[in-house]
Amino acid sequence: MDRTPQVFAPPSVHDARPSPYDHPALAEKFRPIFQRIADTVLERERTRTLPFEPITWLKQAGFGAVRVPVEHGGGGASIPQLFQLLIELSEADSNVTQALRGHFAFVEDRLNAPASAQRDLWLQRFVAGELVGNAWSEVGSVAIGDVITKVSQKDGEWVANGRKFYSTGSIFADWIDLYARRADNNADIIAAVSTHQPGVVQQDDWDGFGQRTTGSGTSVYTDAKIAEENIFPFETRFKYQTAYYQLFHLATLAGIGRAIERDVAQQVRDRQRVYSNGNASHVSQDAQIQQVVGQISALVYAAEATALRATLPAQRAFEARLQGDNAEAERQANIDAEIESAQGQIVVSELVLRAGTDLFNALGASAASTSKSLDRHWRNARTVASHNPIVYKSRIVGDWRINGTEPPYVWQIGNGTGRKV
Incomplete structure (x- = not known):
């Protein structure tokens, strides 16, 4: 039964016509696949099997192109409609949603890009089922603000060299959304790197106690070739990207919550x-x-309602960006997107973690049996909630409410200059 609150946004400004795909129609198309994913999730969890098959099912059904405008062959979904679908997918297997996080962020960036033949080519790739992974974080002795992964020219070609961790979804992808720095001018860039080459090596070495099948391991780039048109200045990245990434965590958590409710009742x-x-x-x-x-x-219920409510400012930011005639409206929409996604993170994390614990209050010690894998709900929720520390988000929201301090839209992690041990 569809329990999803209906949250509708205005039609995409890519197309003046109302989209023929409302949420129920979109959901009906994908729900049989979501059910297949749910039917096989326990075996993947017990054996730590990566979800190559489920992701292939979604690719073949056009799920990766659900945000692409109808006139380009996609589903024409708004941001709220996408995240309604992602909540349902997360109820089936939250690992699959997180594995697709980098893909949908790159799709969103291309949707925000100015109209061009190159942009249309990317939309065609999405419709054809090509997926994009994510490789931004660097680990080890990397100073905060520094980027060790470099893009440079070699023998007349652009190549990438470096090592990334938390490369979520890249092991399933055709392309990787790589955050790097140009060696010639030290400019931060995004490079779309094809995985179909020997210069890209990926490992499934993520060792977290939750979200264990997201393919969030190491990726290594050794003279990995990049077409020049696939190198994008970082400052052109869509402005609400940090909020958008956080919305994925909210959808993932809300879907885990739905799985908890489903399983405890059963x-x-x-x-x-x-x-x-x-x-x-x-x-x-x-x-x-x-x-x-x-x-x-x-x-x-509260977690899902909050997660869906938090998607609305991102939709406004998207529309303001494409309309391009009101800079202040776009700025405010981006602020709202960041603040509301942070507010959502603060409360949704707590709500779902509490639900994951209360499940055992209803069932007793037998629920701890590993054969039932009911512990995965709490473990997965705890792992997702550990991304983007909540304490900092609370402070940022408070500073905005008290002092009107605009939230940061980009942040990094690395070694600080303080105490050495």
């Missing part, structure tokens, strides 16, 4: 054993257990 419904100090001869009729499940349902 487990209670099927459970035969009762406690002598309980309140009914069948646990499904126990008023206290019903209360716990009701509380979980309310937590998940």
Whole structure:
């Protein structure tokens, strides 16, 4: 049953006509695939098998092009509609959503780019099913603000050299959205690097206790070739990108919450054993257990409603960018997108983690059986909630509300200049 609150945004400004694809129609197209993914998720979790098959199913169905305008062969979905779909996908397997995070961010960047033959070529690639991975973070002795991965010219060609970690989704991708620095002028750039070459080597070495099948490991670039037209100045990147990345975490968390609600209700419904100090001869009729499940349902409802509400400013920012006639409206939309995605992160993380714990209050010790893998919900939620530290987001929101300090749109991680150990 479709439990998703309906959140509709104005038609894409790519096309003056209303999109023929509303959310129910989009969802109906992909729900059979989401169900197949859900039916196979436990086996992937138990064996730590990467979701190559599920991602192929989604590619073949055109899921990677759902944001591409209808006139270019895509689904014509708004940002809110996309994230409604991603919540449903996350309920089936939250790892798959996170693996596609870099792809949809690169699609969003191309949708924000000025009209050109090169932009249209990228839209064609998305419609053809080509996927884009992500490689931005560097680890090791990297000073904050520095970028060790370099793009330079060699024998008349542009090549990339460097090493990245948290390369989420890249192992499934045809292209990689690579954050690097030009060796000739030290300008920060984004390079779209084809994975179909010997200069790109990827490893599945992410060792987190949650989100274990996202392909978020190491990627190494050794004279990896890049077409010159696929090198983009970083300052041209779409302005609401940080908020957009955070919206993926909110959708992932909300979907995990839906999976928790689904599983706790099913487990209670099927459970035969009762406690002598309980309140009914069948646990499904126990008023206290019903209360716990009701509380979980309310937590998940609030998480999903918040996640969807947070998508609306990003849609406004997208439309303001393409209309291009009101710089102040675009600036305010980008501020709203950043602030609301941060507000959502602060509360959604807490709501879903609480739901993941309350699940065990409803089921007892037998729920801890590894054969049920119910612990994956809390582990996955805790891992997602650890991205982009919440404490800093709370401070940024507070500084905005108190002092009107504009939030940062780009931030990095690396070694600081403070205490040495």
